[in-house]
Amino acid sequence: MSGGDRPASERTIRVVVADDHTIVREGLVMILRSAPDIEVVGEASDGEQAVAMVQQSQPxxxxMDISMPGTSGLEAIRRIRRDWPQVKVLALTIHESEDYILHVLRAGVHGYVVKRAAGQELLSAIRAVMRGESYLHPAIVQVVLSDYLHRLEHGQEEPLLTEREREIVRLIAEGYKNREIAQRLNISLKTVETHRANIMQKLNINDRVQLVRFAIRTRLIEP
Structure with missing residues (x-):
């Protein structure tokens, strides 16, 4: 990797790597340690460890790998962006589907690198976000552009949902079941079911897949 895309500042870039697959994580760390301007200051195998490592090492x-056990990478990203807004976050995943990409981007990441290209792109991506830029793999750029043009063409507007309904939509989109949502929000299962029925009616949809797609496209899921 040439030095042409290095950040203007010569300060070493401190990086934490989070991936639950040991071989993948070690490979990423090896790539990063080959760069003279990057220092790996921590490793994590799940989202909870990643948050703790950020707190400890202040990278x-x-x-961040998105698909990890326990606290997901997506939830960890939200917590990091909320508590340490100065930290740049690069999402690392095998997924390239439209819904998944848009969901991840709206969690507040600064860049999106697909694993099949990580070896070629990771150093450039890290240096780009440190310059204040966003970094998206070319396939991801096409997805984002297509989504924008689709919404522009169809004049999509966000439906009027209450704050509680918006919260429930977000949890449904993240895969939580009604009972789990009730526990997280400290409300009854019946209340969740009522909210869910109202949401479906307002959005004029009848299954979870449609709900997730609509929520992502119309930005109902907040970072």
Whole structure:
């Protein structure tokens, strides 16, 4: 990797790497340690460890696998962006589907690197976000552009939902079941079911897949 895309500042970039697959994580760390301007200051195998490592080491950048056990990478990203807004977050995943990409981007990441290209792109992505830029793999750029043009063409507007309904939509989109939502929000299962029915009626949809797609496209899921 040439030095041409290095940040203007010569300060070493401190990086935390989070991935639950040991071989993948070690490979990423090896790539990063080959760069003279990057220092790996922590490793994590799940989202909870990633958050703890950020608190402990105060890195400049977190390279976060999204699909991890326990606290997901997506939830960890939200917590990091909320508590340490100065930390840059790069999402690392095998997923390239439209809904998944948009969901991740709206969690507040600064860049999106697909694993099949991580070896070629990771150093450039880290340096780009440290310059204040966003970094998206070319396939991801096409998805984002297509989504924008679709919404522009169809004049989609966000339906009027209450704050509680918006919260429930977000949890449904993240895969929580009604009972789990009730526990997280400290409300009854019947209340969740009523809210869910109202949401479906307002959005004129009849299954969870449609709900998730609509929520992502119309930005009902907040970072």
């Amino acid at each position: 400049d950048v977190v390279v």
